[in-house]
Amino acid sequence: MRKLPALLITAGLLTVGLTACAPSAGPGCESPVPSGESSSIVKVSGDEGTAPTVSFPTPLKTDHTERTVVRAGEGLGTVPGQQVVLDWSVYNGTSGDLIEKSTYDGSSALSLPLTEGTLMAGLQQGLLCSTEGSRITLVVPPKEAFGEAGNPNLGVAPDDSIVFVVDVNRAFLPKANGTPQAAVDGLPSVVLDANGVPGVTIPSAAAPTDLEVAVLKKGDGATVKEGDQLIVHYTGVLWDTKTVFDSSWSRGAPAQLTAAAGSPTVQNGVITGFADALIGQQVGSQIIAVIPPDLAYGEQGNGSVPPNATLVFVVDILGIV
Known part of the structure; x- marks a missing residue:
């Protein structure tokens, strides 16, 4: 496993927060990020544990982060600060170009905490209330991603949205439950x-x-x-x-x-x-x-x-x- 790529967690892109309340982990856990037309239009296919085939119309825009559950997992939803292990495919929402992709063989899975101020705001909030084994799509607008500067190193312009397809492979306990x-x-x-x-x-x-x-x-x-x-x-x-x-x-x-x-x-x-x-x-x-x-x-x-x-x-x- 590896940690989150440095280009996606640099301090400069973490200043924008979402205003939704943090979810509980109970059976009624409700994501602070709603589904919407943009996240729903991202088409994803492929078996669990394999790289997905992803398509969406471009340019894909949204005013606020949207999330759609492609495949539901099991157990309680994730909470702020919880450590998770992910595979993902990340795209430029304007051009459709691939930015980053896991190998989906365990060698490049990401191990990270869902901590505010560590991840870009849209990603951190979008992953809350995810269950182990789930696959989700996220469409994150510039203001909740790289901000006004964009990220030239990744080919992301200031007005480009980011599209994530994320597999939540594992969710560690948020606290002792014995x-x-x-x-x-x-x-x-x-x-x-x-x-x-x-x-x-x-x-x-x-x-x-x-x-x-x-x-x-x-x-x-x-x-x-x-x-x-x-x-x-x-x-x-x-x-x-x-x-x-x-x-x-x-x-x-x-x-x-x-x-x-x-x-x-x-x-x-x-x-x-x-x-x-x-x-x-x-x-x-x-x-x-x-x-x-x-x-x-x-x-x-x-x-x-x-x-x-x-x-x-x-x-x-x-x-x-």
Whole structure:
């Protein structure tokens, strides 16, 4: 898998937002982007897992982003910040020229979070409430795509719309969905807000000197093995100062990491205590880990982590890549 092509996510084209409300993920999930004549007129054929054959009349214009579901998937609709894996074909709506196309064999699928300010506004909003296995068409006007500048590198003029045909191959969990477990005495307490973001309260007692791990929600997904690439949400808190030093939740997107201690040969590896806490857990679980300095950043510390700091992590295990 690969990340979104840089030419399609440059900061200059992300300043335009849509005004629709974010959808819920429930059975009544309703896309903030309506279907319309422009998206409906894009003709798409081809089997699931294969490159589509796409045709539409040119020039294809719209005043607002439109979306049509070509093939419905299964499960709950996607929500803001959720990590998804996509294949797509992207066209200039004026000329009909192909801009970008996946290989549809897994080697060029896109892994990205549906985060406002990361994707062009029309694409981000158009992908919300999509289900895993679905194929959708999007027609995005200039003001919700590249803006007044267009994108000369891609052959997109200021008044060109963009046509997307997107396959939603996979949607990772937006938050841990496991069964709540009984709290463990002596460990920090955790309270979740409506979106699943944890708030952590550290006890007044001295920090444990050994690694302590407890399951807050017990998932029923695949078991994490050493070396697995994971999608997770996490919050990290310093035991002594009781302050948050890092949080994927605050960035609005989950993190991808390796369930293995970091080294020159382990890409996206983590501190030893974090890896040890993850290995053996199940997808859908939320865990809390109290990590002593010798299994964290030790005497040297790291950035906002001071020397000899005990760390507390609350982690949602959202999927294995």
